[in-house]
């Protein structure tokens with residue numbers, strides 16, 4: 001699995017189906033074969049980045 005944002009493979013597992021990208025500092029979560037991307041804002045809230053990617057790019061490829 002690679003980060004759809006920066007193509008980094010340097011992902012750390014932070015929970016069940018949840019990963020953190022050390023390349024671009026976003027959170028990734030996996031659901032039903034799709035990668036969902038979130039940016040952590042300064043106040044700790046998550047904002048979705050999914051609009052930035054095509055569905056093709058967010059499909060989980062093993």
Ligand SMILES: [Zn+2]
Pocket residue numbers: 003004005006007008021022023024025026
């Ligand atoms: Zn990344």
